[in-house]
Amino acid sequence: MSLKAAEISAFRASDTPYKKADAKGLYLEIFPNGSKLWRWKYRFAGKEKRLALGAWPDVTLAKARQLCEAARATLADGADPGLERKRAKATARISAANTFASVAAEYIDGKMVGEGRAETTLAKARWFLDLLRPAVGDLPISDVDPQMLLAPLKRLEARGNKETAKKVRSFASRVFRYGVATGRCKADPAALLQGALVAPKARHYAAILEPGKLGELLRAVDAYNGNPITRLALQITPHVFVRPGELRHAEWSEFDLDAAVWRIPAGKMKARRAHSVPLSPQVVALLGELRAMTGGGGYLFPALYSPRRPMSENTINVALRRMGFGKDEATAHGFRATASTLLNESGKWQPDAIERALAHGDSDAVRGTYSRGQYWEERVRMAAWWSDYLDRLREGGAVIPFGRAESNKK
Structure with missing residues (x-):
C-alpha cells in the first residue's frame, strides 16, 4: 500500500x-x-x-x-x-576545481610565483581576477565564452577605465592559455576580443626635457628636507633612469660596487629579462652614503615603517610635488624620457646603446648577467658622461646646445 x-x-x-x-x-x-x-x-x-x-x-x-x-x-x-x-x-x-577563478589562482600562485614575478605584479594579477570573478569566476573555465568575458570588460570601459579593460583582457588570455596547456579548456576566448575594446590613448609620463629646467630640479633635490632615504632615491634616479618599480625593489645583493654594476634579475624586469646597469662614480658614492643609513642588507629603499617592504610607489612623485613640481611637469617615470631625449640629442651615443640602457629590447639574458655583450663598454662610458652632464646642470653651468655631428662610436 x-x-x-x-x-x-x-x-x-x-x-x-x-x-x-x-x-x-x-x-x-x-x-x-x-x-x-x-x-x-x-x-x-x-x-x-x-x-x-x-x-x-x-x-x-x-x-x-x-x-x-x-x-x-x-x-x-x-x-x-x-x-x-x-x-x-x-x-x-x-x-x-576547474572554474575560471580556481585556474586563474593556480596560474598566479603557481606559475607566476614560480617564475619569480614581483609582488606588485602578483598583486595586480589578483586584482584583475577580482574584477573578473563576479562575471565568470564560478563558471567552469571550459564554459566561458567571449560574450561572458566581454560583459565585465565593457563595464570597465564604460567607467572610463579603458587601459584597465585592456590589461584585464590580456590577463584573462594568459589564464585561458594556461588552461589549454593544462588540459582544462580547449581555446582562448579572450583572444577573440582584441578588436572589441576601445584602444586606450597612449600614456605619456610628464618629463623635463629642457636642460636648464632639469638643473633646477636637480638643485631642488639636493635641498630636499624630507626623509634622507627619499632624497637619495631622488638623487640616484636621474643617473640610472630605470623604471620606478625596478628602483624601489632594488636589493643590496644585486649590487657590486667594486665592479660598479647593478644586476637586476629577470623577475623584476618588465620584459622578464635580466638587465645590468653600469654605475657611474657619482652613483657609487651616493650608494655608499645610502648603505651607511640602511645597513647594506635587504632593500636599498625600505618602507618607512617596515624594512621588509620596499618604498611606496608614490613616494618619489609625492616628493616631487612637495618640491613644487606638478604632475604635468615631472614624474618618477619621466626621468627615463628625460635621459632618452637628452642622450639622443647629444649625438654622442648610438641609439641602440641608449635603448639597451633603457632595457628596451634588451639582450642581457642571452649575453650573461654581466651584460658584457654589444654596447656594454659604450654604456659604461655613457653612464659616466651622463652623470658628469647632470652635475654640470645641477651646478648651474652654461648649457651648450647639443650637436649631432659628434658621435661616440669607439
Whole structure:
C-alpha cells in the first residue's frame, strides 16, 4: 500500500531503524534519532542495491517519487543509477576545481610565483581576477565564452577605465592559455576580443626635457628636507633612469660596487629579462652614503615603517610635488624620457646603446648577467658622461646646445 503525505509526519522513532514502503521499490527509513530518509531498492547485474534520495521533509513524497522514476529510467537504459550518481558527483568536483577563478589562482600562485614575478605584479594579477570573478569566476573555465568575458570588460570601459579593460583582457588570455596547456579548456576566448575594446590613448609620463629646467630640479633635490632615504632615491634616479618599480625593489645583493654594476634579475624586469646597469662614480658614492643609513642588507629603499617592504610607489612623485613640481611637469617615470631625449640629442651615443640602457629590447639574458655583450663598454662610458652632464646642470653651468655631428662610436 502506497504512503500518504499526511501520515509521514506521524511516523515516530523507535529503538531500531524501521522502513515504510511506498511503491516500485521506494521506501522511507525512520531512524532512532528521528531522521527520515528516502531510499530506492533496485537490482543491477543480479545484485540488490540501494540509492539514497534525500531526507524528509526537504524531499517531499512527491519529489521522492519523481527521483525514483528518474532512477528507474536510468536503470531501464541499462545503466546503474548509483554509479551514474557517483560519476556526476565526481564530475561536479572536477568542475568546481576547474572554474575560471580556481585556474586563474593556480596560474598566479603557481606559475607566476614560480617564475619569480614581483609582488606588485602578483598583486595586480589578483586584482584583475577580482574584477573578473563576479562575471565568470564560478563558471567552469571550459564554459566561458567571449560574450561572458566581454560583459565585465565593457563595464570597465564604460567607467572610463579603458587601459584597465585592456590589461584585464590580456590577463584573462594568459589564464585561458594556461588552461589549454593544462588540459582544462580547449581555446582562448579572450583572444577573440582584441578588436572589441576601445584602444586606450597612449600614456605619456610628464618629463623635463629642457636642460636648464632639469638643473633646477636637480638643485631642488639636493635641498630636499624630507626623509634622507627619499632624497637619495631622488638623487640616484636621474643617473640610472630605470623604471620606478625596478628602483624601489632594488636589493643590496644585486649590487657590486667594486665592479660598479647593478644586476637586476629577470623577475623584476618588465620584459622578464635580466638587465645590468653600469654605475657611474657619482652613483657609487651616493650608494655608499645610502648603505651607511640602511645597513647594506635587504632593500636599498625600505618602507618607512617596515624594512621588509620596499618604498611606496608614490613616494618619489609625492616628493616631487612637495618640491613644487606638478604632475604635468615631472614624474618618477619621466626621468627615463628625460635621459632618452637628452642622450639622443647629444649625438654622442648610438641609439641602440641608449635603448639597451633603457632595457628596451634588451639582450642581457642571452649575453650573461654581466651584460658584457654589444654596447656594454659604450654604456659604461655613457653612464659616466651622463652623470658628469647632470652635475654640470645641477651646478648651474652654461648649457651648450647639443650637436649631432659628434658621435661616440669607439
